[in-house]
Amino acid sequence: MICVEVKASRDYEIRIESGSLKKAGEYIGQVVAGRHAVIVTDSTVKELYLDTVEESLSRASFQTDSFVIPSGEKSKDAAHYIQLLEFLAEKTVTRSDVLVALGGGVVGDLTGFAAATFLRGVHFVQIPTTLLAAVDSSVGGKTAIDLQAGKNLAGCFYQPSLVLCDCETLKSLKPETFSEGMAEVIKYGAIADRKLWEKLRAPIWPQIEEIVARCVEIKRDIVEQDEFDLGVRQYLNFGHTIGHSIEKNSGYEISHGRAVAIGMVLAAKLSVKQGECGEECLGQMREMLERYELPTTTDYSAEQLIGPMKADKKRSGNTVSFILLREIGQCFSRKMTINEMDEAVREILGDEG
Ligand SMILES: NC(=O)c1ccc[n+]([C@@H]2O[C@H](COP(=O)([O-])OP(=O)(O)OC[C@H]3O[C@@H](n4cnc5c(N)ncnc54)[C@H](O)[C@@H]3O)[C@@H](O)[C@H]2O)c1
Ligand SMILES: O=C(O)C(=O)C[C@@H](O)[C@H](O)[C@H](O)COP(=O)(O)O
Numbered sequence: 153m154i155c156v157e158v159k160a161s162r163d164y165e166i167r168i169e170s171g172s173l174k175k176a177g178e179y180i181g182q183v184v185a186g187r188h189a190v191i192v193t194d195s196t197v198k199e200l201y202l203d204t205v206e207e208s209l210s211r212a213s214f215q216t217d218s219f220v221i222p223s224g225e226k227s228k229d230a231a232h233y234i235q236l237l238e239f240l241a242e243k244t245v246t247r248s249d250v251l252v253a254l255g256g257g258v259v260g261d262l263t264g265f266a267a268a269t270f271l272r273g274v275h276f277v278q279i280p281t282t283l284l285a286a287v288d289s290s291v292g293g294k295t296a297i298d299l300q301a302g303k304n305l306a307g308c309f310y311q312p313s314l315v316l317c318d319c320e321t322l323k324s325l326k327p328e329t330f331s332e333g334m335a336e337v338i339k340y341g342a343i344a345d346r347k348l349w350e351k352l353r354a355p356i357w358p359q360i361e362e363i364v365a366r367c368v369e370i371k372r373d374i375v376e377q378d379e380f381d382l383g384v385r386q387y388l389n390f391g392h393t394i395g396h397s398i399e400k401n402s403g404y405e406i407s408h409g410r411a412v413a414i415g416m417v418l419a420a421k422l423s424v425k426q427g428e429c430g431e432e433c434l435g436q437m438r439e440m441l442e443r444y445e446l447p448t449t450t451d452y453s454a455e456q457l458i459g460p461m462k463a464d465k466k467r468s469g470n471t472v473s474f475i476l477l478r479e480i481g482q483c484f485s486r487k488m489t490i491n492e493m494d495e496a497v498r499e500i501l502g503d504e505g
């Protein structure tokens with residue numbers, strides 16, 4: 153077992169342990185006082201892992217209920233959020249009880265937001281079952297739902313009480329869903345760790361636990377410095393200003409990981425245009441994403457992309473902080489006015505191809 157400790161507004165452990173799904177009840181029992189657990193999952197994960205987690209919780213004397221949403225980003229919305237809150241009220245969940253997010257980033261973000269707001273805060277535990285959730289969304293306490301107006305526009309910072317990562321669950325992922333998680337892994341290498349980047353050239357499965365652990369350590373180190381996203385945490389948003397716009401433009405048909413992959417190429421391209429890194433950096437970014445069969449180009453026009461980019465949470469008044477690369481393994485933040493961002497996007501898309 154690898155254990156990574158996080159010190160934030162709530163301290164907690166990330167336990168990376170093969171087979172730990174069967175120990176969920178025992179582990180959750182160690183961090184919460186109540187004995188009522190509501191498992192939130194999606195329609196795909198329910199068929200694969202719900203019974204195992206329910207049985208484990210029952211063995212540890214938990215009463216369990218489950219709330220199942222349809223798989224996919226479209227469930228991360230206000231309607232499912234309200235349905236979940238009504239369900240928790242109907243089941244008389246109390247502040248000492250626990251919500252268990254069993255699934256990918258969609259389940260985790262929605263459950264976290266419900267846990268933060270139901271009764272003004274009940275415990276929640278993340279059990280990530282996608283690579284993306286294991287390396288990124290289960291850690292750090294960003295919770296959110298999408299609004300009609302855009303991605304992740306309602307949410308709050310609310311840390312889980314425990315993250316339990318059983319990499320065995322990643323074996324049932326479709327190859328394209330595994331690749332979507334690799335987009336965030338590639339992000340960590342690009343912004344913070346050249347050595348991690350190099351490891352991604354070797355087969356991933358034999359080193360999966362080590363890779364997950366390194367990613368969550370990088371995220372932990374950043375979150376411990378800036379839990380509330382006012383400074384260095386914004387580095388974790390590399391590729392996301394354009395990525396979120398691509399997701400929104402596609403009506404959430406293009407997944408987060410794929411959209412972020414394209415966003416990272418365009419951010420790298422902007423870094424080259426601004427003289428901050430060499431052409432080879434952009435080439436390496438494209439090569440690494442292609443290695444994992446991730447997209448590197450978009451058909452959306454600058455006109456289409458710019459609108460949603462203005463809703464970025466790194467915006468303050470008329471400026472947006474844009475995350476650029478210095479080299480693979482090092483990034484920084486540059487403030488741009490909305491007009492400068494508009495011009496930059498037109499420029500980088502103008503010669504796309
Ligand atoms: N809070 C954060 O810090 C943070 C970080 C990154 C991404 N996110 C959010 O995470 C979401 C994307 O997460 P995701 O990529 O996990 O998407 P997802 O939750 O939609 O899962 C992707 C697909 O994989 C299926 N699935 C999950 N586990 C499986 C398993 N073990 N075997 C087979 N199928 C499985 C799901 O049913 C779904 O169809 C986005 O909404 C994004 O905004 C949040
Ligand atoms: O944890 C963070 O901070 C991140 O930015 C991680 C991102 O991968 C993630 O997609 C996050 O949800 C984006 O946040 P947002 O603030 O741009 O909505």
Ligand SMILES: [Zn+2]
Pocket residue numbers: 288336392408412
């Ligand atoms: Zn992301």
